[in-house]
Amino acid sequence: MANFEWYRSFISIYKHSSVSEAAKTRIMTQPAMSQHLASLEAEVGEPLFTRTSRKMVPTERGKELYSQLVPLIESLEETTLNLKAVSSPTLPIIKIGSAYEFFREKIAPSLGDFNMRVNAYYGFASYILELLTEEKVDIIVTSQKYSAPGIEYVHYVEEEFVIVAPYDFDIPDFDNPKQLEAWLCSQAWLSYGLELPIIRRFWRKNFQKRPQMKPQHVLPDLHIILSAIEHGAGISLLPTYMLANALQTNKVKIICEPYIVTNDLYIAVKTKNRNLPNVKMMIEALKKII
Structure with missing residues (x-):
């Protein structure tokens, strides 16, 4: 029977087209990630990727499995996180990084409308990205799209x-x-x-x-x-x-x-945290103040 973690590793490899990058995102060793994939392929009974010198290319069976798994995995993770949020007696905390001027002019006036507690961090794009990478903040508003494993960017405003x-x-x-x-x-x-x-x-x-x-x-x-x-x-x-x-x-x-x-400007979050209730709430709140 397939292990739930095999599915999560498969999805990560699919998204990054690389076992090594997927391992970094999931904070695993590369051999452990490769073992997850090998175990899942053995369970499925056929290869899910074609290995090339530069990247992992999904097979037709891999593409089919990915399209079936993603909504199920994300729904399960979101349900679990929502249960945790409901059980908390206090407002959720969101840690956000941005340029000082943008926070002062655009975010600060709307803090009273946010149904959460905000911890703010200010700095240049490279600094707040470092905070996000190290998970010292949950979300950043940035003018630079740096290439970093496990980070997703969504265009926010011009x-x-x-x-x-x-x-x-x-x-x-x-x-x-x-x-x-x-x-x-x-x-x-x-x-x-x-x-x-x-x-x-x-x-x-x-x-x-x-x-x-x-x-x-x-x-x-x-x-x-x-x-x-x-x-x-x-x-x-x-x-x-x-x-x-x-x-x-x-x-x-x-x-x-x-x-x-x-x-x-872009909103950036860690891929693994994008379905956290407080992160999704903050993204929606930011969209309302454009």
Whole structure:
């Protein structure tokens, strides 16, 4: 009789096309994973994969078995996790990682609507991915899709960045994009980092080249950049979601429209945890605040 763990190992190998990657995801040794597959193939009576030098290719019988197993396994796991959640007398805890600015502007105002307790962690994309990999957080909102075993990404939202200047900033007229680009290079820029992350992308999209300038100030906090712009320190690229109040009170203005750049954000979770009730609840809550 087939062992339930053989099925879980088979599904993991199917998803990753690799015994070694599947073993990492399930925190098993490669020989143990291979033994699970061999035992299941013996039970089924025929091969489930064709072994090549680079990956495991499912046979027709393997594809058929996968399509039959996945809904059953996921339903069973979800039922078990829901039973555990119902038995808990307190609200579930969710640990989420994101950029500080995004959490402050988009998530924090909706915390009262979440039927859960939130522990937040802030940092750059690489840092919060490390937290997710080490299971120190349950879910992250990130702008980078790093290749990591056992991590799933789902597109969440598209940020729009615009050029923001002090409200009384004077802008000359330009005959062509080349004049505009030269003028922009001559301005005092405030940047999130020395490498000009979003500024470089803006230049590539709108002028098909790298920006030929150095930032006047490097301030790794978008809210501090916005405050500096309000007080006349220079111009920068900022996401539109954090500008409503400053625009309404005439502290800043958007210039050089329609020159913009977009940035994709993703929700990422560990594959093995995607059916946890608190993770699914948080994903649904995040979708409501877009």
